[in-house]
Amino acid sequence: MIGGLLVKLAFVACSVSVLAYARxxxxxxxxxxxxxxxGFITTILAVLLSAATLLYLILTHQFQYTYVxxxxxxxxxxxxxxxxxxxxxxxxxxLWALYTALIGxxxxxxxxxxxxxxxxxxxxxxxxxxxLLMLLVKNPFLSVWESFPGEVGAGFLPADGRGLNPLLQNxxxxxxxxxxxxxxxxxxxxxxxAVAAMLKRDYDSWFKAATPWLVFGTFVLGTGIxxxxxxxxxxxGWGGYWGWDPVENSSLVPWLVGVAAIHTTLxxxxxxxxxxxxxxxxxxxxxxxxxxxxLTRSGVLGDTSVHSFVDPGMWAYWLxxxxxxxxxxxxxxxxxxxxxxxxxxxxxxxxxxxxxxxFLGASTLVIIAVLVTIGTSSxxxxxxxxxxxxxxxxxYYSRTIMPxxxxxxVLAGMGxxxxxxxxxxxxxxxxxxxxxxxxxxxAALSLALGxxxxxxxxxxxxxxxxxxxxxxxxxxxxxTNPRLAGGAVAHIGVGLLLxxxxxxxxxxxxxxxxxxxxxxxxxxxxxxxxxGFHEFEKDRYEFKIRVEREKMDIVLKPVMFFSTYNNxxxxxxxxxNLLLRDLYLAPLSLDQQERVQxxxxxxxxxxxxxxxxxVLVVDVSIKPLINLVWAGVIVLLAGFLITIIxxxxxGAQMRTESEPQGEGEVTPTARAxx
Amino acid sequence: MNTKTIVGAVxxxxxxxxxxxxxxxxxVEYTDIAGAMAKGKKVQLKGTWNKERETxxxxxxxxxxxxxxxxxxxxxxxxxxxxxxxxxxxxxxxVAKGRFTKEGYFHANEVLTKxxxxxxxxxxxxxxxxx
Numbered sequence: 001m002i003g004g005l006l007v008k009l010a011f012v013a014c015s016v017s018v019l020a021y022a023r024x025x026x027x028x029x030x031x032x033x034x035x036x037x038x039g040f041i042t043t044i045l046a047v048l049l050s051a052a053t054l055l056y057l058i059l060t061h062q063f064q065y066t067y068v069x070x071x072x073x074x075x076x077x078x079x080x081x082x083x084x085x086x087x088x089x090x091x092x093x094x095l096w097a098l099y100t101a102l103i104g105x106x107x108x109x110x111x112x113x114x115x116x117x118x119x120x121x122x123x124x125x126x127x128x129x130x131x132l133l134m135l136l137v138k139n140p141f142l143s144v145w146e147s148f149p150g151e152v153g154a155g156f157l158p159a160d161g162r163g164l165n166p167l168l169q170n171x172x173x174x175x176x177x178x179x180x181x182x183x184x185x186x187x188x189x190x191x192x193x194a195v196a197a198m199l200k201r202d203y204d205s206w207f208k209a210a211t212p213w214l215v216f217g218t219f220v221l222g223t224g225i226x227x228x229x230x231x232x233x234x235x236x237g238w239g240g241y242w243g244w245d246p247v248e249n250s251s252l253v254p255w256l257v258g259v260a261a262i263h264t265t266l267x268x269x270x271x272x273x274x275x276x277x278x279x280x281x282x283x284x285x286x287x288x289x290x291x292x293x294x295l296t297r298s299g300v301l302g303d304t305s306v307h308s309f310v311d312p313g314m315w316a317y318w319l320x321x322x323x324x325x326x327x328x329x330x331x332x333x334x335x336x337x338x339x340x341x342x343x344x345x346x347x348x349x350x351x352x353x354x355x356x357x358x359f360l361g362a363s364t365l366v367i368i369a370v371l372v373t374i375g376t377s378s379x380x381x382x383x384x385x386x387x388x389x390x391x392x393x394x395x396y397y398s399r400t401i402m403p404x405x406x407x408x409x410v411l412a413g414m415g416x417x418x419x420x421x422x423x424x425x426x427x428x429x430x431x432x433x434x435x436x437x438x439x440x441x442x443a444a445l446s447l448a449l450g451x452x453x454x455x456x457x458x459x460x461x462x463x464x465x466x467x468x469x470x471x472x473x474x475x476x477x478x479x480t481n482p483r484l485a486g487g488a489v490a491h492i493g494v495g496l497l498l499x500x501x502x503x504x505x506x507x508x509x510x511x512x513x514x515x516x517x518x519x520x521x522x523x524x525x526x527x528x529x530x531x532g533f534h535e536f537e538k539d540r541y542e543f544k545i546r547v548e549r550e551k552m553d554i555v556l557k558p559v560m561f562f563s564t565y566n567n568x569x570x571x572x573x574x575x576x577n578l579l580l581r582d583l584y585l586a587p588l589s590l591d592q593q594e595r596v597q598x599x600x601x602x603x604x605x606x607x608x609x610x611x612x613x614x615v616l617v618v619d620v621s622i623k624p625l626i627n628l629v630w631a632g633v634i635v636l637l638a639g640f641l642i643t644i645i646x647x648x649x650x651g652a653q654m655r656t657e658s659e660p661q662g663e664g665e666v667t668p669t670a671r672a673x674x
Numbered sequence: 675m676n677t678k679t680i681v682g683a684v685x686x687x688x689x690x691x692x693x694x695x696x697x698x699x700x701x702v703e704y705t706d707i708a709g710a711m712a713k714g715k716k717v718q719l720k721g722t723w724n725k726e727r728e729t730x731x732x733x734x735x736x737x738x739x740x741x742x743x744x745x746x747x748x749x750x751x752x753x754x755x756x757x758x759x760x761x762x763x764x765x766x767x768x769v770a771k772g773r774f775t776k777e778g779y780f781h782a783n784e785v786l787t788k789x790x791x792x793x794x795x796x797x798x799x800x801x802x803x804x805x
Contacts, residue, residue: 400692
């Protein structure tokens with residue numbers, strides 16, 4: 001019960017802290033400031049201790065706690081046992097609250113140094129307060145007799161827990177949610193700074209303090225999204241890395257808006273423009289995090305997703321609605337009230353200027369975010385429009401986003417070549433030679449290889465344009481000052497990612513083949529031979545398939561087993577990474593003659609069986625250039641990392657108005673031209 | 675208001691219209707067998723699996739077929755590209771995404787299963803652990 005008490009303590013302390021900080025904002029008071037600080041530090045400690053308590057209960061198998069009983073069991077290895085901490089809703093809110101508290105430790109000092117402490121900490125504390133309120137409703141410290149009064153006697157200790165869903169029993173489960181939730185928590189910081197800026201009426205320096213956090217948040221969130229993609233691709237066997245599923249989409253949307261904000265704050269930094277846009281985007285990043293939580297936790301999506309959404313109960317539902325309304329209405333109210341005060345600087349710049357490219361780039365990202373949000377919310381929208389729920393087909397996303405991908409490619413290149421204010425046309429044309437040549441060659445080559453769709457050709461060309469431009473620009477910068485190369489590196493990643501996404505999704509080939517044991521079958525240019533299965537772990541079977549082609553001879557082992565947990569067949573693919581393409585084998589079923597249905601799940605050695613002929617059915621697919629997708633994301637994230645290293649010191653000790661030296665007054669191209 | 679803002683606004687507007695059009699166009703409606711037959715386009719067909727009738731996976735074509743009964747008791751054959759979805763045997767209801775063919779069966783690209791809330795624990799489970 002101590003964990004529950006700690007959550008209550010954290011809630012009370014956090015409320016006191018928020019109130020004291022709010023008082024401080026209204027009228028300066030050193031006393032209130034001290035109370036605010038102490039309150040927040042108490043909150044941090046209480047949250048840390050309650051999280052530690054939950055972990056302790058899980059590690060020591062205290063199954064009298066409903067949460068521990070629901071998601072863990074004695075047979076789980078320690079890393080997975082730790083991951084059951086956030087296997088359910090209660091625990092994932094706990095994880096979020098924990099990361100918010102941890103970030104709070106740094107933010108407390110950071111905001112104080114910037115003279116923003118009362119405002120930032122009252123907003124950020126408010127976020128933690130909402131999470132703690134959720135933990136009071138969805139309490140992970142309930143005992144089984146409290147959860148099931150009347151059915152379970154007080155003091156009853158179940159012998160074992162229900163166990164972890166086998167879909168989640170994977171090393172990605174250990175790391176992916178942690179990264180994603182720390183990204184969610186980090187996105188709260190730019191939000192807090194943007195709201196604080198409006199409270200303080202300081203519209204021109206807040207974003208300098210917030211930028212390192214914004215870049216950090218998008219970096220971490222991006223890493224988390226990528227991990228989810230790899231998880232889906234290599235173990236869940238969705239056949240691809242991205243399925244436009246609501247859960248994936250809802251973490252992508254805040255990321256897109258965060259990236260847009262990184263671009264528009266750059267403009268304000270240089271030219272003082274986009275004051276309102278930056279405030280709006282800074283706020284929107286986190287509102288979208290809350291909205292995504294609402295979508296995926298409230299049960300509104302119902303059957304329209306492959307993820308199973310549990311109805312969290314009426315209280316939690318309305319609390320989520322309340323969180324969303326509060327997180328939205330307060331900043332929107334401030335935004336409207338301050339509207340007339342916002343400094344309006346009509347910036348004179350040319351069409352061929354970096355500002356305009358940044359504006360278009362950010363707009364494109366926001367439009368993509370809007371389109372994805374509309375698609376993800378489709379079940380709610382159709383419910384309102386037609387009175388019944390329906391979802392959009394996945395083709396909606398590729399259809400709407402592909403033309404925008406073209407724009408992203410072009411802008412990711414152009415933006416790097418243009419100067420602030422107005423570009424010199426002649427030098428611009430000069431630097432365009434190589435990228436345009438690259439784009440044209442790519443398009444011609446693709447055409448020769450049989451690509452005929454104009455949109456795909458355009459996308460490939462624009463991706464190559466972005467790639468060549470940024471390699472060119474990045475190389476020049478890296479020679480003089482590598483710390484400034486973050487943007488170029490990130491955009492190289494964008495180019496690679498675009499190429500990889502287009503080629504791997506437009507040109508993947510799939511074939512369903514039946515493999516009689518011991519007989520070779522040709523599929524998509526490979527010779528496949530099923531050689532039998534064996535039990536590699538208790539009740540889990542892998543199916544050996546020899547894959548041959550010219551000099552290649554490897555064995556892939558996709559997995560199938562019957563899970564008693566969810567009473568269904570679990571299937572995991574196996575993949576051969578062949579540099580330029582992946583060979584993806586997803587098992588479908590094993591037909592054992594005479595013994596129909598639920599094959600392989602019965603004990604017995606198929607390999608030794610003499611008379612019976614087993615037939616393994618697999619989906620074989622070839623995914624060309626999928627390595628470019630991973631490479632692109634990694635390079636993109638590396639670009640973020642370089643930018644964090646560059647901006648962090650600046651955010652830490654905000655110098656009055658002077659920009660740190662070396663920051664490009666001119667574009668890299670211009671610098672090289674000098 | 676300068677021209678760049680107008681250009682930007684026009685671009686955004688164009689995409690919003692394009693997005694709204696795509697949304698309405700690719701929206702896949704939930705319907706019953708009669709509705710799916712009348713529509714002729716891609717729909718989500720909701721119903722339950724008829725366990726009495728032939729249910730099989732054809733290994734040579736890689737298709738899974740079963741009979742689906744909708745809310746009005748009407749029945750039709752569903753042929754899915756791929757194997758039976760996870761938890762198919764347990765599903766209380768299934769949703770097939772696809773369209774009716776001239777041959778009279780429902781050709782699905784995807785079948786979603788709705789399962790009895792297996793994640794929702796019951797008190798009885800605590801006292802009497804699962805097998």
